[in-house]
Amino acid sequence: MASVWLTGLALVLAGPVPALLARARWTRAVPRAAIVLWQAVAVAAVLAAVGSALAAPEALLRVLTHPQDRTGVPLVIAVGVAALLASLIVVRLLGVLVLLAVRTRVRRARHRDMVDLLARAEQNLAVGSLRSGTVLRVLDGAVPFAYCVPGRVGREGRVVVTGATLDTLCPDELSAVIAHEQAHLAARHDLVREGFTALHQAFPVVVRSREARDAVALLLEMLADDAGRRTHGDTAMAGALDAFASSGASVDANDEVLMRRDRIRAHVRGGRALAVGTYLAAVALVVVPTVTIVIPWLGEALPVVGVR
Amino acid sequence: MSLGTLARVALGELERAVMAQLWSADAPLTVRDVHDRLERELAYTTVMTVLGRLAKKGLVRQERDGKAYRYAAAASREQMAAEVMIDALGDVGEDRTAALVAFVDRVGPAEAEALRRALDTPAGTPPPTPPRSPES
Numbered sequence: 001m002a003s004v005w006l007t008g009l010a011l012v013l014a015g016p017v018p019a020l021l022a023r024a025r026w027t028r029a030v031p032r033a034a035i036v037l038w039q040a041v042a043v044a045a046v047l048a049a050v051g052s053a054l055a056a057p058e059a060l061l062r063v064l065t066h067p068q069d070r071t072g073v074p075l076v077i078a079v080g081v082a083a084l085l086a087s088l089i090v091v092r093l094l095g096v097l098v099l100l101a102v103r104t105r106v107r108r109a110r111h112r113d114m115v116d117l118l119a120r121a122e123q124n125l126a127v128g129s130l131r132s133g134t135v136l137r138v139l140d141g142a143v144p145f146a147y148c149v150p151g152r153v154g155r156e157g158r159v160v161v162t163g164a165t166l167d168t169l170c171p172d173e174l175s176a177v178i179a180h181e182q183a184h185l186a187a188r189h190d191l192v193r194e195g196f197t198a199l200h201q202a203f204p205v206v207v208r209s210r211e212a213r214d215a216v217a218l219l220l221e222m223l224a225d226d227a228g229r230r231t232h233g234d235t236a237m238a239g240a241l242d243a244f245a246s247s248g249a250s251v252d253a254n255d256e257v258l259m260r261r262d263r264i265r266a267h268v269r270g271g272r273a274l275a276v277g278t279y280l281a282a283v284a285l286v287v288v289p290t291v292t293i294v295i296p297w298l299g300e301a302l303p304v305v306g307v308r
Numbered sequence: 309m310s311l312g313t314l315a316r317v318a319l320g321e322l323e324r325a326v327m328a329q330l331w332s333a334d335a336p337l338t339v340r341d342v343h344d345r346l347e348r349e350l351a352y353t354t355v356m357t358v359l360g361r362l363a364k365k366g367l368v369r370q371e372r373d374g375k376a377y378r379y380a381a382a383a384s385r386e387q388m389a390a391e392v393m394i395d396a397l398g399d400v401g402e403d404r405t406a407a408l409v410a411f412v413d414r415v416g417p418a419e420a421e422a423l424r425r426a427l428d429t430p431a432g433t434p435p436p437t438p439p440r441s442p443e444s
């Protein structure tokens with residue numbers, strides 16, 4: 001029975017749940033809690049998939065054989081198949097994660113090196129008020145945009161803005177943008193994104209991993225926006241987003257920026273109750289299946305294999 | 309500012325100065341050439357160290373010329389700037405790496421594509437190091 005429940009749970013967590021959560025609007029009011037909920041969905045989905053892979057052969061064995069036959073060769077085969085299925089999922093995910101981590105770090109190191117060489121030295125000093133631990137780099141560029149590149153562990157990340165950004169934004173707006181980027185770096189938002197990117201690369205078709213990745217990316221932007229709002233005010237953060245959106249030529253990427261601007265202007269900020277409820281849902285997603293399905297199953301399955 | 313940070317800042321500034329010399333030169337330079345062009349009080353070995361670091365990072369090409377090594381920028385300043393832009397702007401869609409990190413403003417794939425076409429390089433590969441093309 002556990003096998004059926006776990007398979008069902010894995011399918012629901014991989015399909016309809018991410019689809020609904022990606023379309024939900026209330027998440028914008030509580031980005032931090034919503035990101036935790038997304039992470040819980042991902043963890044629960046992977047655990048359920050691994051669990052169902054482990055439980056399925058044993059369930060088959062139980063259906064196909066008499067209790068006294070569940071020893072010897074059939075049992076060894078069942079355990080072997082279970083271990084193989086489960087490790088396929090785990091190894092695939094871990095393999096993708098490691099490869100992604102290595103490639104990403106190589107790419108970032110090269111990007112940091114190039115940005116350091118290309119930066120306009122004289123303007124780096126002009127923009128003050130940087131928290132220690134980050135380095136601002138100003139690049140030549142006619143399009144205003146800003147981003148950040150995490151540093152190696154223990155080293156400074158880079159906040160990169162184009163010259164056009166300095167020309168376009170007023171000082172308050174620029175400070176808000178820098179606070180936004182520093183929030184990304186300080187809270188290691190890159191690791192959150194990396195996790196969901198790995199999940200998508202490991203299981204691109206089966207699950208709604210792309211929706212998950214993109215929804216989390218947008219929530220991380222909103223979370224960083226909130227950091228800029230806290231330190232420099234709603235007007236400055238919304239103004240900066242407005243300037244970015246109106247200068248860019250492309251439409252689809254700008255939709256997101258405009259959505260973030262309007263969210264700030266509408267003063268969307270979630271209540272405590274919504275945040276607490278979301279956190280509770282996240283905890284429940286991981287704990288409830290474990291307590292109700294996995295532990296009873298272990299109680300039945302382990303004695304069969306001879307473990308007590 | 310700690311001593312270590314100070315040393316790193318100075319080193320970064322030195323790398324920029326050395327790179328500027330390589331970018332402005334018509335032909336590959338020896339360590340001595342770079343040292344003389346820098347016109348400041350620097351030990352020869354310091355310049356050699358900086359060039360070695362840049363070569364290790366893949367930003368400078370090292371070629372043997374008789375007894376001496378000659379150094380050239382692996383890409384022109386314009387090409388490197390374009391590579392940075394493509395790397396940053398192309399940070400959307402299906403990539404083999406995770407994001408550099410999120411953007412306040414993201415320029416869409418169309419722009420990144422246009423940039424790539426302007427550079428005439430296949431997607432995803434860094435621009436090669438062809439003869440200088442000021443228009444890119």
Ligand SMILES: [Zn+2]
Nearest residue numbers: 224410411412
């Ligand atoms: Zn951002």
